[in-house]
Amino acid sequence: MAVNEERMPVEREVRIEAPPDVIFKFFVDPDEMVRWKGVEATLDPRPGGLYRVNVTGTDVARGEYVEVSPNERVVFTWGWEGEGNPVPPGSSTVEITLVPDGSATIVRLRHHGLPGGPEDRHAEGWEHYLARLAVAAGGGDAGPDPWMQSAGEQSM
Amino acid sequence: MEAARALAEPRRRDILRLVRDDELSAGAIASHFDVSRPAISQHLGVLKSAGLLDERRDGTRRLYRVRPEGFAELREFLDDFWGEGLARLKSAAEADHSVRVAKRGGLRGRQ
Numbered sequence: 224m225a226v227n228e229e230r231m232p233v234e235r236e237v238r239i240e241a242p243p244d245v246i247f248k249f250f251v252d253p254d255e256m257v258r259w260k261g262v263e264a265t266l267d268p269r270p271g272g273l274y275r276v277n278v279t280g281t282d283v284a285r286g287e288y289v290e291v292s293p294n295e296r297v298v299f300t301w302g303w304e305g306e307g308n309p310v311p312p313g314s315s316t317v318e319i320t321l322v323p324d325g326s327a328t329i330v331r332l333r334h335h336g337l338p339g340g341p342e343d344r345h346a347e348g349w350e351h352y353l354a355r356l357a358v359a360a361g362g363g364d365a366g367p368d369p370w371m372q373s374a375g376e377q378s379m
Numbered sequence: 380m381e382a383a384r385a386l387a388e389p390r391r392r393d394i395l396r397l398v399r400d401d402e403l404s405a406g407a408i409a410s411h412f413d414v415s416r417p418a419i420s421q422h423l424g425v426l427k428s429a430g431l432l433d434e435r436r437d438g439t440r441r442l443y444r445v446r447p448e449g450f451a452e453l454r455e456f457l458d459d460f461w462g463e464g465l466a467r468l469k470s471a472a473e474a475d476h477s478v479r480v481a482k483r484g485g486l487r488g489r490q
Contacts (some may be wrong), residue, residue, distance in 0.1 A: 241476035
């Protein structure tokens with residue numbers, strides 16, 4: 224599994240013209256969370272506390288906070304709730320790191336624990352991935368990602 | 380929607396587990412289950428058309444295994460999911476920061 228984690232994390236980075244404390248709240252405060260992700264959030268930002276974000280109105284991401292270091296780092300487990308989902312949420316992990324960069328902040332997101340493919344023997348993660356495929360495919364139409372679309376519409 | 384329906388059936392998830400590591404014939408897959416061969420064939424058909432399963436002919440046999448491309452597609456999906464999210468986060472945080480700076484400017488004058 225460790226090999227897969229190294230090979231398969233989703234990694235994104237963005238530079239934001241704001242100090243870390245302005246950004247941190249977006250990961251721990253439900254009202255702030257839904258300004259960038261989801262339509263409804265229940266967050267208990269302490270180790271073991273609930274992370275639950277209703278992403279589109281019907282698709283819910285759920286996990287637990289693992290680490291909450293104010294203005295520096297947030298780690299939470301992550302997965303999808305939902306019909307036909309054979310996997311308990313929380314089978315992968317998202318790490319957010321806030322790195323000051325002058326007057327700005329580099330936000331690094333690393334989503335790991337995702338299975339790499341059929342060779343991955345971590346059954347639970349693999350099933351999680353399959354479940355995600357089901358959800359992704361559930362969006363149906365070609366074109367822009369339907370998840371993004373509906374999340375975006377909610378906030379416009 | 381097709382993949383969602385395909386995965387909603389537990390037996391089909393069991394089938395995918397079987398062919399995750401090994402390419403197996405329909406017969407070998409069926410031997411793991413307590414249901415009729417036609418029923419298994421039907422499940423295989425559903426999984427195949429949902430893009431979750433690859434089928435290969437070897438003489439008279441048909442061999443099945445998980446379709447690896449599905450994983451790359453999913454990874455791309457998550458990559459977009461977070462990429463788009465962070466772009467929105469950037470907008471929201473920078474808007475907040477501007478407001479804060481403007482307020483400070485209003486109180487103390489521009490620095």
